[in-house]
Amino acid sequence: MSNKYAIGVDYGTQSGRAVLVDLSNGHELADHVTPYRHHVMDEELPSGVKLEHDWALQHPQDYMEVLEQSIPAVLKATGISAEDVISVGIDFTACTVLPVDANGTPLCLLEPFANNPHAWVKLWKHHAAQPEADQINEIAAARNEKWLKRYGGKISSEWMLAKLWQVLNEAPDIYEEADKFVEAADWVVGIMTGNIVRNSCTAGYKSNWHKQDGYPSEEFLSALDPRLEKLTSTKLRGEVLPLGSKAGELTEEMAAKIGLKPGTAIAVGNIDAHAAVPAVGAVTPGKLVMAMGTSICHLLLGEEEREVEGMCGVVEDGIIPGYYGYEAGQSAVGDIFEWFVEECVPAYAYREAEAAGENIHVYLTRRANELKPGQSGLLALDWWNGNRSVLVDTNLTGTMLGMTLLTKPWEMYRALLEATAFGSRKIVEAFHSNGVTVEELYACGGLPQKNKLLMQIYADVMNREIKIAASRQTPALGAAMFGAVAAGAEKGGYDNIVEAAQKMARIREETFKPIPENVAVYNKLYAEYNQLHDYFGRGDNEVMKRLKAIKEKAAECCAP
């Protein structure tokens, strides 16, 4: 049999990318990135309709463009024949959800609904369903719902149930009109195969679906709101298939658009961070993978189901079949650095960066690297987009302490890098101390490729060595591996993901090792971080929430 290939498509927050992978050794022969034309819509719709606070939407057309531009581009760059591409696997941010009609057409693309924000794709970081999430948590806890423990005792406003209830509360017509609500991962797969099926990974982590028990009961849903009683048999209906399953085959119509052969195997979708786990070879317990980009997801396998405060979820077979897959995360990491460079850096720093031929991140990192740990005198809490673990509260906000008239922008930048590392340590400690052992750390995603100082800080703050993925596109590589499993060994793929990982996963030789004198200083700073974390995050001082309420009130009375 001639060499066979798969294409992995990774849908991130700001762009989508395709990677063409050699299935014999995991080598990535070409990649191509398609930025989303409409970016993240957090202020207005394309028509100019304004959005409220905490909204984050996307345009489904942008997802199509990724398939139509990036897949032909990797075929062209490599000259590989479509005949030899046996499968496509995709991964996506989640819960990124859209309402569709009976044909699978997104409601936002239909003229009567285009001006209703609820008809659009709600991106994972849409946080406007926090009131619904709060009620879900209260009612589930009062009813002692057994599934709640699998989600660290609280579900997030980022997830399916909170988002759908928000639609029902604020736009009942859109809720009624929707034939189904689907994860964008499943929608894109459905576009390729002509048939929408759901995947067990997004269903498990984001829709509270369980392999044996299914979704939360109708009694529970009806206790939330009688109109939700039949939610799972109506708007969320559909087969849930395990990871690595074949969702279907590429249709003639899509094959013509993206340059592959009709009949190519298409794997069920996956979550972006979760797909990265086999791509670094972490197919056994004890290896915590940090998928570091706009946000961080922390993924870990365990032999048994345990309760861990604030984890996003534990799902049997959720990452690798045969294990319990644990997820936790921070809802903003790269996003905080981006906010800082866009909103807080003075013109002189931009001029100096330009004169040095550096982008602003590189410049600030170089200047920050001249400082020793603790030298800035600053300490920050990393809650610019709320806290996803361990407090699970999107109403928490960021803060920085210790500024003086002499504080420099690179000191603040370093304090933000450090804050995100402290947040990650909190998560690692929560797993480790609850019996889900963390023995090794792996990092993948855009950030480890972009910022060595950041990775050294993480190694120092956590006092652990960090191994780095060799791939620049780890989730896409993982998605291609699941694609290879969906095609099967007979077609030149693999029978299971562990075999695929043995042949295709790669990590770099270079690792980041903790530097003992830095570790000592960071232990002290982490103790301070912990105190601040609990003071502002566990109810001692609810000033962040009071400020938010005052801000919302002020916005209401000033609205035109």
Ligand SMILES: Nc1ncnc2c1ncn2[C@@H]1O[C@H](COP(=O)(O)OP(=O)(O)O)[C@@H](O)[C@H]1O
């Ligand atoms: N040199 C850098 N150091 C730290 N962060 C950076 C640097 N360059 C870009 N970033 C941040 O990286 C993030 C994008 O990460 P990436 O992994 O590429 O994207 P995604 O999360 O969409 O997959 C942005 O939020 C940006 O602020």
Ligand SMILES: O=C(CO)[C@H](O)[C@H](O)COP(=O)(O)O
């Ligand atoms: O919650 C998620 C996965 O569970 C989101 O998909 C993820 O955090 C977004 O990923 P990225 O930072 O790579 O854009």
